[in-house]
Amino acid sequence: MKKLLNLSIFIFLSLSLICQTIDPNGYNIFYHANGVKSSEGYLKDGKPDAYWKSYNENGVLVSEGNRKDGLLDGEWKFYNSEGELYMSLNYKNDKKDGIKTTFKPNGDRILESFIDDLKQGNEKHFDKDNHLIKEIPFVDGVEEGIAKEYDSEGTIISILEYKRGYILRREHINRKDQSGFKQGLWKIFYANDILKEEGFYLNDKKDGFFKYYDEEGNLISLEKYNNGEIVEGVEETRVLETRVDYYKNGRQKVIQTYYQGKPHGVRREYSPKGEVIESYLFYEGELLGIGIIDLDGKKQGPWKELYKRNVLKAEGNYVDSRPVGKWKYYLPNGQLEIEGTYDNQGRRVGEWFWYYENSKPLREANYELGKLEGEFVEYDEDGNVLSKGVYQDNEQEGNWTEVHGDFVEEGKYFEGLRNGAWKGTYKNGNKSYETTFNDDNPDGSYKSYWFNGKLKESGRYILGRKHGVWQYFDESGEMFLRVTYRKGVEISYDSTKIIPELPETLED
Template structure:
């Protein structure tokens, strides 16, 4: 909806600031007001009113120097009160009330200098109480209570200085207690009890810092698989199939546990010691093929681990220290051939690494330091001939680099500085004749360059500036005759250019 605005300026007394009545309309004919407000010195000052498109009032209030002051009221269509808020200098102050469209109160709140204060009360649309929430200067403080719409309590708990601290209880909608226990500094603490909807006990937990001990566990039929922290039981999915099985000792998982996928297939097996994973662990694919195997120590992967693909072939293996790769690791292709091997330090590639083609031939080799390539790296063709060689510093090419054709003829020779081409570069054709020679500066062609035909004869020569042709350039035919010559400025031909026939005779000049 487009806004149509009318501004009326009233000059009250010469020398004093002017006041503006700003009216916004719903329609272009300006017959239906949308809002009306007084402006003074660029700020809202005075009465503010807003209307629905039907002409019914939507909101009204008062501003002083750009800040809300006094009572602000919002309405539903039909002039039923929706919101009633009190302000002092732009901050909510005192009682603020909210209603449902049916006229029943939704919430009554209190503010002190724009911060929640005193007891907030909420109601359902039916008029039944929903909650009582006490605050003190912006923080939760005291007993918070929530109710179901049928009047039964849903939960109650104590807050101190904005954190849950003290007794907590929760109930089912039928009035039967669901759980009870204590909070301390926003954390569950001490002994907690949970119940079924029938009122029968479900489980009892002991919270000790970050540890949660299962002391007693009951099924709905009254059977008790865990008693005083000890016992064995089976977890079951909604479809009736096993989800997991194992035993507890002194409230903690202990010994071998097996967990299953929803279809009943084995997912993983792991051993526990005093509630923490410790010892052998095996993971399976849904097909039943082993996915990985290795030991845990103190809830983390520690020791030699092996990982497999779905065909059952080795994918990678090596040592894990507190879940991080360390020492030597090996990786394989799907066909079973070794793909790479090297060393890790704190999960970062470190020291010598070797990579292979999938037929077993060496592909490349070099060292890493903290996951970045360093020192000499060499790459080979599958037949064992060198393909490329050069050094790295902190993961970037540095110094002289070489590359070769598959016939062992030198292909390129040039220099890098911190990963960028720098200084002299030369290249050759497979027949050993020169291809080009020139210079780079900060990864861009610079200064004099020459290009050759594979016969060894010169093809083109000239200069570059920051990667663009600059100055006098000459081009030759494969037969050694001039083809063209002229000047470039910023990669574009400039001034007089001369062109020649294949025989070297001048054919034309143009600018």
């Protein structure tokens, strides 16, 4: 066990060391060949006991901790060649038991919990400002359950489901684009992780149905939004007054409903023959739309939808309240925001375009029967590509390029999952990482790099689990930690550069 862990108090002895007498039941100091102290502590019956310290050949403290009856016991601390703490770890009866903390060179840290040598509970990752950025549940040494990733504001941005160490599901939520606009699916949770609210955003505006739940997970309300504006659909809760004007022949000319004295709901205007010739949609006095609403309450023909104060919001045609043909959507400042085409079932088809407030392109996408199909590209406000690839049946497929902050990722998708070789490149041209994926799980050799091109970490995955020896390096390229894994379970820690092995004479 001691050789395997390499995390005890290591006493380096060799034929080249300065001759010294070992007291098997007392305090001892050992030295490197250059005369510098290598370790110090007590022996009891020839075995390390009580508090021990080890030093590198430059005299820098590299490890310290306690032993009880020769076994690792209590907190152990490990330092790099500069004397900086990089890991603390708790032991009980020679087994990991309690909290392990790893300190990264960039200020990040990782907290893990062990019981009887097995990782249990949530592994937590914090950035240098102490923000929780990731937590992964472990059961008996392997990932099991729901993992979460967070942004610096504490908002969940990814949910991953693990089963016996393998990723079953990955969901990206609560994302913002380069302009800070909310896009796609957003979910809010109670403190007990029960879903509280969910719905979709389009360019920072609620779009579609939003669902709200109580703390037991029961659906309690439902709202529909169109481009940021709530669509009122519970009119039976309001007491409305209906006013009717008539032609001289007795036919209805205008029908308008009011709420608290203000136009509210549908206003219909009729021809002398009784046909609907124009309709207006009001909400508490504000005009929201102009078009035809037939006697069945369905929108028909050309329509204009409005922001407050009669500012054009959208224009296009309806058939039985389904958008059809060419539609255009506008920002409150009048700039074109989105344009595209619907088929006769109200599904997006063909090319669709999104624009920034300065009219520069934001996104170009292709649809077929309402699903993403074909080329897709997204830009920042300077016209640089942020994401580019192909969709097939609403899933990412084939070669993709994606920009994430200061680096670019390139690789292939198959049915929406990363597969095959992937690599990341910093904007200065240096590599960020390189590996292969199998159904969204890293599989095979993995290497990541610092911005300056120096190796950051290297190792190997087997279907999403770290396996074998992993090495970790600081920004200068110096290795500060080596960890051995067996299918995701840590087996040993070994910083060979600074920690010598326990001599055979003291291992028995």
